Amino acid sequence: MAQNSLYLANTKGQEVAIVSSDEDTKKASVLLKTYLDQAFDNPFLIQNNNSENTESSKIILEVTNENISKKDSFIIKSDEKNIYLVGSNEKTLRYAIYTLLETWGFRKYTAKDHFIPKLKEITFPKNFNKTYTPSFEYRALFYPDCYDENFRDWHKLDWHIDDFGIWGHSFYKLLSAKEYFKKNPTFFALYEGKRNSESLCMTNDNVVKIVLRKMSDIISQNPNARFFSISQNDDVVYCECDKCNALNEKHGGPQGSLYYFLNKIAVQFPKTKITTLAYLHTYKAPKNIKIKPNIYTIFCPIEMNRGKAIEEIPDNNSFVDILNTWNTATEHLYLWDYTVEFTNYLSPFPNFDTFSKNYKLYEHNKVKGLFVQGYGDIAGDLYELRQYLLAKIIWDTNADIETVTNDFLKGFYGNASPFVKQYIDLLIQNQKKSDRYLNIYTSPIESRNTFLSPEAMDQYDKLISQAEMVSKNDPVIAKRVLKLRVALEYVYFEQAKFYGKEPHGMFQKNGDSFSVKDHLEKRVQNFVQNCKEFGIYELSEDGLSPEEYGTQWNYIAQHNVVDHVGESLKYEFKTKPEPEFNLKKEKGLQDGIKGYKDFNLNWTGWYGQNAEIIISGNNTDFISLEFQCLEDQRHWIFLPSKIIIKGFKNQKWKTLNEEKEPYLTENYSLNIKKYSFKNISFGNFDKIKIILTPQQKLPAWRERKNKMPMLMIDEIVVK
Numbered sequence: 001m002a003q004n005s006l007y008l009a010n011t012k013g014q015e016v017a018i019v020s021s022d023e024d025t026k027k028a029s030v031l032l033k034t035y036l037d038q039a040f041d042n043p044f045l046i047q048n049n050n051s052e053n054t055e056s057s058k059i060i061l062e063v064t065n066e067n068i069s070k071k072d073s074f075i076i077k078s079d080e081k082n083i084y085l086v087g088s089n090e091k092t093l094r095y096a097i098y099t100l101l102e103t104w105g106f107r108k109y110t111a112k113d114h115f116i117p118k119l120k121e122i123t124f125p126k127n128f129n130k131t132y133t134p135s136f137e138y139r140a141l142f143y144p145d146c147y148d149e150n151f152r153d154w155h156k157l158d159w160h161i162d163d164f165g166i167w168g169h170s171f172y173k174l175l176s177a178k179e180y181f182k183k184n185p186t187f188f189a190l191y192e193g194k195r196n197s198e199s200l201c202m203t204n205d206n207v208v209k210i211v212l213r214k215m216s217d218i219i220s221q222n223p224n225a226r227f228f229s230i231s232q233n234d235d236v237v238y239c240e241c242d243k244c245n246a247l248n249e250k251h252g253g254p255q256g257s258l259y260y261f262l263n264k265i266a267v268q269f270p271k272t273k274i275t276t277l278a279y280l281h282t283y284k285a286p287k288n289i290k291i292k293p294n295i296y297t298i299f300c301p302i303e304m305n306r307g308k309a310i311e312e313i314p315d316n317n318s319f320v321d322i323l324n325t326w327n328t329a330t331e332h333l334y335l336w337d338y339t340v341e342f343t344n345y346l347s348p349f350p351n352f353d354t355f356s357k358n359y360k361l362y363e364h365n366k367v368k369g370l371f372v373q374g375y376g377d378i379a380g381d382l383y384e385l386r387q388y389l390l391a392k393i394i395w396d397t398n399a400d401i402e403t404v405t406n407d408f409l410k411g412f413y414g415n416a417s418p419f420v421k422q423y424i425d426l427l428i429q430n431q432k433k434s435d436r437y438l439n440i441y442t443s444p445i446e447s448r449n450t451f452l453s454p455e456a457m458d459q460y461d462k463l464i465s466q467a468e469m470v471s472k473n474d475p476v477i478a479k480r481v482l483k484l485r486v487a488l489e490y491v492y493f494e495q496a497k498f499y500g501k502e503p504h505g506m507f508q509k510n511g512d513s514f515s516v517k518d519h520l521e522k523r524v525q526n527f528v529q530n531c532k533e534f535g536i537y538e539l540s541e542d543g544l545s546p547e548e549y550g551t552q553w554n555y556i557a558q559h560n561v562v563d564h565v566g567e568s569l570k571y572e573f574k575t576k577p578e579p580e581f582n583l584k585k586e587k588g589l590q591d592g593i594k595g596y597k598d599f600n601l602n603w604t605g606w607y608g609q610n611a612e613i614i615i616s617g618n619n620t621d622f623i624s625l626e627f628q629c630l631e632d633q634r635h636w637i638f639l640p641s642k643i644i645i646k647g648f649k650n651q652k653w654k655t656l657n658e659e660k661e662p663y664l665t666e667n668y669s670l671n672i673k674k675y676s677f678k679n680i681s682f683g684n685f686d687k688i689k690i691i692l693t694p695q696q697k698l699p700a701w702r703e704r705k706n707k708m709p710m711l712m713i714d715e716i717v718v719k
Contacts (some may be wrong), residue, residue, distance in 0.1 A: 003126075006083065006125070007121055008124070010044060010056075015043075015044060016045070016057055017044070017056065018033055018046050018047070019060040020046055020061055021049050021061075025062065025063055025090075025093065027090065028085075029061055030046070032101075039119045040119055057082055058082045058083070060082055060084045060085070062093075063088070064086060064088070065088050067131070068087075068088045070137075072095070072156065073134070074088070074092040074099075074131070074132050075087075076132065077128055077130065078127060078128045078129075080126055083100070085097060094153050095132070095153070104117065104122045105117040107407075108150075109388060109411060110384050111144075111148035134395050135395065135396055135397045135398075136363065137369055138368065139156065139158055139369070139391075139394045140159060140372065141372045141374065141390055141394075142372065142375075143375060143376075143383055144375060144387070155391035155392070155395070156391070156395050157391060160371060164228065165218050165221070165225030166228050166229050168229055169231050169234045170231050171199060171200050172233050174210075175187060175200055175207060175210050175214070177197035186204060187200065187206060187210075188239075189201060189237050189238055190239055191238065191240055196237045196703075199232060201244060202260060202261035203239075203241065203244050203261070207261075212265060212268055215228065215265065219269065226273060227274070227296065228272055229277075231279070232276075232281075232282060236704055238257070238281055239257060251287050251289050252287035253281065253282075253284060253286070254281045254282055255283075255284060256286045262274065263290075266294050272294060273294055274294055276296075276298065283299075283322070284322055284325065285326045285328070285330070289329075291330045291331075296369070299334065300335075300336040301319065301338075304319070304338075305438060306339075306440060307350070307351065307432075308354065309357035309361075310358050311361055320365065323365045327366045333366060334369035335371075336373065337372045339373065339386065340373075340375055340380055340381075342441060343440075344442075344443055344540060345378050345541075346380060346381050346486065346487045346491075347443065348381055348427050348451075348452065348460075348488075348491065349381065350424075350427040350428045352385075352424065353428050355389060355393050356393055356399070359394060370394050374386060374390075379535050381487040384480075385408055385412075389401060389408070405424075406421065409424075413480060414474060415471060416466075416468075416480075419466045419467040420467055422463050423464060426459060427460070430453075431451040434451055443494065444490070445601060448495055452495070457488065457491065460488055461488060464485050468485065483530075483534055489523065490527065496517075497556055500591055500593035502591070506520060506556075514563070514592070520557075521557065527550070528546045531546035532546065559594070560594040560595075560602075565620055566615065566716060566718030569615055570616040571589050571614070571615055571716070573586060574612035574614055575606065575610055575612045577604050577605055577611070578605050581599070581604055581712070582604055589627075589714070589715060589716045590716065592715065595712070599630055602714055603630055604714070605637070606692075606710065610691055610693055611640075611711045612689060615716070617683065617688060622682050622683060623682065623683075623719070624676070624677070624717075624719040625645065625677045625678075625680070625688070625690075625717070626674065626676045627674075627690075627716045628715075629673050629711065629713055630670075630671075630714075631670070631672070632670050633667055633701075634668050635710075636710050638710065639661050639664075639671075640692040640695075641660065641694065642658065642659070642691075643661075644657070644658050644693075645658075645677055645689070647685030648685055649684065654685075656680050657680065666699065692711050694709045
């Protein structure tokens with residue numbers, strides 16, 4: 001072994017020299033010396049050329065394009081005496097330096113957290129020669145530490161914020177509805193029979209001219225940008241005018257007129273890389289159209305089960321077929337991946353074991369570039385491990401993920417790492433056992449019977465408690481473990497709101513009334529404070545802050561629990577609600593817990609049909625019936641157009657009250673409306689029926705294909 005390895009001890013008088021022969025390697029040599037000097041007692045030397053004769057081994061830095069043909073590749077090699085780091089430019093030379101340092105035990109876990117080993121000597125194999133080439137030509141992660149350039153360089157990542165002159169959904173930036181829609185509605189999409197400002201008419205020549213001018217300005221203002229996005233807005237609206245519709249029919253759907261339009265733009269900027277999103281209605285490749293070679297398609301599989309690797313999903317052939325069709329349609333296929341739970345950044349999301357298999361599949365199916373969306377700058381659940389693993393995988397899909405994971409956990413969590421590893425493994429095991437369909441817009445409430453069941457939560461609690469115990473004397477590790485605790489607390493609070501008066505709920509019986517369980521309000525306060533200290537300023541993609549979360553939680557604690565006689569009566573659905581908005585069945589309307597601002601929590605919903613509920617009175621004499629309805633037009637939830645209350649007696653239904661909602665107006669603020677029916681002798685009837693009639697159709701401002709107006713009702717309070 002000794003004969004096959006170089007030994008670099010860097011002792012006094014026998015210093016290892018870092019050779020920098022030109023300006024291109026000067027900064028890199030200082031960078032390498034800075035790291036090595038922290039690991040060794042004796043500082044390393046920097047030589048300006050390789051001609052100086054020393055007996056010690058050297059680390060020689062070179063910048064050259066010789067033998068390096070692919071972007072971002074670099075070479076690490078050695079002979080009998082020296083190590084050579086070769087990059088095609090300064091950046092890839094840094095990639096080589098960081099790769100070499102990692103072989104000697106150096107680590108960069110986050111932008112602020114790293115490990116510098118204390119070394120007496122370092123070894124490297126003799127006569128080694130390897131070209132390091134990435135699995136994907138473009139690799140952007142959108143996670144907190146990726147804002148830091150040094151972190152990106154260490155992990156060989158690109159950065160879309162610098163690389164794009166215009167990014168993402170961009171129609172609204174390229175042709176402003178505010179500026180043009182009122183005077184020139186034909187510039188915009190004819191959708192469902194009306195002009196809609198959410199998209200453009202792809203065949204309007206004036207639209208092409210305006211976008212060309214705007215693109216010229218943007219390109220001139222961003223001379224260093226690599227890409228420019230011309231992409232649909234974040235909506236399903238597209239043009240159905242005669243000309244666009246003809247193209248759509250000819251080329252396989254709305255993507256047909258889109259690429260007709262893109263080709264017109266791309267041909268005017270042949271040296272500019274134009275990206276576009278294959279997203280929602282443009283998800284599939286167009287047919288019978290040649291896409292210009294400077295157009296880069298970013299494929300966006302947003303609706304996918306994240307709980308399983310694609311190859312393990314039974315009907316994965318359709319997904320792979322769509323991917324392969326794109327490969328025949330475009331020369332440049334990139335992919336936008338979604339790797340976190342966007343509705344609940346702090347809720348555990350056990351998809352770690354899918355990463356390696358999925359990115360291998362993408363590479364095998366000729367995906368060339370990746371944008372991997374995570375928490376952005378939010379310190380979401382286990383983001384440190386997520387971004388670290390993803391960085392390793394998208395550089396090299398053959399990375400040994402188990403080894404990488406164990407190495408990270410040991411370095412980042414210290415003595416607590418065995419318990420953190422058990423916690424993560426148990427999350428994944430429970431997810432697999434339950435076969436929970438994981439999408440990116442789920443919640444801890446939906447997972448309450450699977451990997452976030454009360455039994456599972458108790459198991460996680462014990463493991464994190466053990467991690468807390470062994471790390472209590474190490475403030476740095478203790479704080480990292482505390483962040484894991486904060487995530488479990490969030491799950492507990494969310495589920496406690498759902499369970500209400502039941503076991504695991506937030507309320508406890510005190511005599512004839514209910515109150516919040518002991519110490520729970522203080523725990524919520526601590527949660528809000530901990531989020532602030534961790535820099536978690538949003539809990540979801542919608543922008544809910546921890547402070548607002550605490551305010552809402554306290555409101556629910558004070559106002560949303562109620563005692564009423566309906567809790568002991570029989571409630572029956574005459575029309576069945578939607579399963580995803582009927583988690584408690586009939587109990588959801590009579591468990592003593594009202595709904596609030598989150599439509600996923602304690603609301604019962606119907607799509608496009610009457611909501612009809614029957615209450616069997618059992619000769620109970622009550623004189624008041626109350627409930628609330630939710631209005632959230634952004635999510636197609638509207639107040640009922642009409643409410644009818646009926647009573648059943650002598651085998652006949654009698655209308656007791658009828659109330660119509662005023663004319664519907666455009667309103668994107670969330671609204672909860674209370675309906676109260678009093679001074680009616682409900683006790684005179686065997687049954688009471690509540691009928692809520694939805695809006696007959698979506699209003700013009702929210703018309704979308706395959707969407708229907710929705711009704712949502714919470715607790716039906718009977719007194």
